[in-house]
Amino acid sequence: MKSAIKQYVSQLAIPLAVIGVMSLVATSLAVSHVLAHQGYENYTLAKPVAMQRVIRQAQVDRFGGQVSSAFGINHSVATEFADWILEASERQDLAPELLASLVLTESSFRKHVRSNVGAVGPAQIRPDYWGNFCGADDLHDPEQNIYCGAQILSHLLERCGGDRTCALGAYNVGPYANRANAAARYVSKVDRYQDSLEAAASL
Numbered sequence: 001m002k003s004a005i006k007q008y009v010s011q012l013a014i015p016l017a018v019i020g021v022m023s024l025v026a027t028s029l030a031v032s033h034v035l036a037h038q039g040y041e042n043y044t045l046a047k048p049v050a051m052q053r054v055i056r057q058a059q060v061d062r063f064g065g066q067v068s069s070a071f072g073i074n075h076s077v078a079t080e081f082a083d084w085i086l087e088a089s090e091r092q093d094l095a096p097e098l099l100a101s102l103v104l105t106e107s108s109f110r111k112h113v114r115s116n117v118g119a120v121g122p123a124q125i126r127p128d129y130w131g132n133f134c135g136a137d138d139l140h141d142p143e144q145n146i147y148c149g150a151q152i153l154s155h156l157l158e159r160c161g162g163d164r165t166c167a168l169g170a171y172n173v174g175p176y177a178n179r180a181n182a183a184a185r186y187v188s189k190v191d192r193y194q195d196s197l198e199a200a201a202s203l
Contacts, residue, residue: 070200088150101193123149
C-alpha cells in the first residue's frame with residue numbers, strides 16, 4: 001500500500017510543479033490588475049525565468065522549422081538564425097517573416113559572405129555607411145549584423161512613412177539611388193520569400 005501511494009505521489013510531482021508555476025504567473029497578473037485599479041502604477045511581475053526560457057525556445061524552434069521548410073535551409077542553421085531574427089524583429093517592431101526573407105535575399109543565410117562593394121554578413125551591410133548608425137562593434141559577427149539590418153530597415157520604413165516597398169527598395173539600392181528597376185526586382189523577390197515563409201506557418 002505504501003509503495004502504491006509513493007508511486008502515485010511521484011506521478012503527480014511534475015504536473016503539480018507546472019500548476020505551481022502557472023499559479024504564480026496568474027497571481028502576479030491578478031495582483032498587478034488589482035493595484036492598477038487602486039491607482040498604483042501597473043508593473044506586471046515578471047514570469048519565472050525558467051518559464052520564459054521554455055517559451056522562448058519553443059518560439060525559436062517553431063520559427064526555425066518554418067524557415068528550414070520554406071527556404072530549404074539546414075535545420076540547425078535555420079534555428080540558430082531564427083533566434084537572432086526573432087530578437088531583432090522584436091527590438092525593431094518588424095515582422096520576423098519580413099526580416100528572414102530579407103536575409104535570404106541578401107545572403108542565403110551565409111554568415112560571413114562579402115560582396116564586391118564591401119557589404120558584409122547575413123544582412124549585407126556596408127560598415128562604412130551604417131557602422132556608426134547601428135553602433136555595432138563588429139558587423140562581421142552575424143548576430144550583430146542581423147540586429148543592424150533590422151535597425152536599418154526600421155529606419156527606412158520610418159523614413160518612407162511605413163511604405164514597405166519604398167523601404168525595401170532603399171535597403172537594396174540606397175536611399176538616394178535612382179535604380180527603380182533593380183529595386184522593384186529586389187522587392188518582388190523578398191515578397192515571394194515572405195509568402196513562402198508565411199505559408200509554411202500554416203502547414
